[in-house]
Amino acid sequence: MSERGAATVRAVAIIAAGACVVAAALAACGRPRALDASAATEDTAPRVAAVRPPDAAAKAPEPSIDISRPTDLADLVASRPDVFVGLGVERRGVVIVALNPGIDPGPWRPIVDRYAGGQSHLVTVCTRSLRELTGIANELTARRWSPRATSISFAVVTDPVTCSVQLSSDQLTDEEQAALLERYGDALTIVRAAVSRA
Structure with a gap:
């Protein structure tokens, strides 16, 4: 050839x-x-x-825990923000253990089970990471989303059950609420509730 x-x-x-x-x-x-x-x-x-x-799967954090640190499920979740979005309780009393996107729940379930101590719980995977939700919460608490934001009483928490940031207030106008939901979509849950100003 x-x-x-x-x-x-x-x-x-x-x-x-x-x-x-x-x-x-x-x-x-x-x-x-x-x-x-x-x-x-x-x-x-x-x-x-x-x-x-x-x-x-090689990029996901390994299910390793410093055995001297966590004492219960809440402590376990707080000790690994790279893995967990948080811990919440849904309406029926079931504890929700929310994982960051991309985390394989398989290797983490036995660890969560061990620290849950027989408590009824469910392991879920969020579509947004704790870092993303914390960023949204920080934007809201900066009070630049409305000219009235500095005078509105509200509370902001990261909600692992809905994998969103929960903003509670009874002082938002319909326009402010619509603008916030348009900006953040389902990453934000607005709850109409009275909040005392700190």
Whole structure:
């Protein structure tokens, strides 16, 4: 085979190998076969064998706990803000343990179970991280979202049950409420309730 023909076959083999690597991420493609003996060169085979899809689970924090620190479920959640959004109680009394987005609940369930001490609980995964929700809470407490914000009595908390920031006040106008909900969407829950000004 001519040098130009061998180069063409080698290029086709490399393209096929790349397609197979992509397919392997979606199905179970396996290692590509060489087109002929001249296509299976030492410089292409190791590259194909070394390429593998990224492991998304490797980026998630490991379920490790400093056993000298947490004493109960609330302490466990507070000790790992990189893992947990928070701890809340839903209307029926079930404790909600909310994880940050991207955290696999599987490895964390046994740890949560151990610290729950028999208390009825549910592990959920939020669509927003504690960092995102804290950022929204900080924006609201800066009181720049309305010309009247400095005179309005309100309270802001991160709510792990709804995976949102809860703003409680009975002093918002309909326009202010609509503007806040338009800005933050379902990342904000507004509760009409009297709040005393600190």
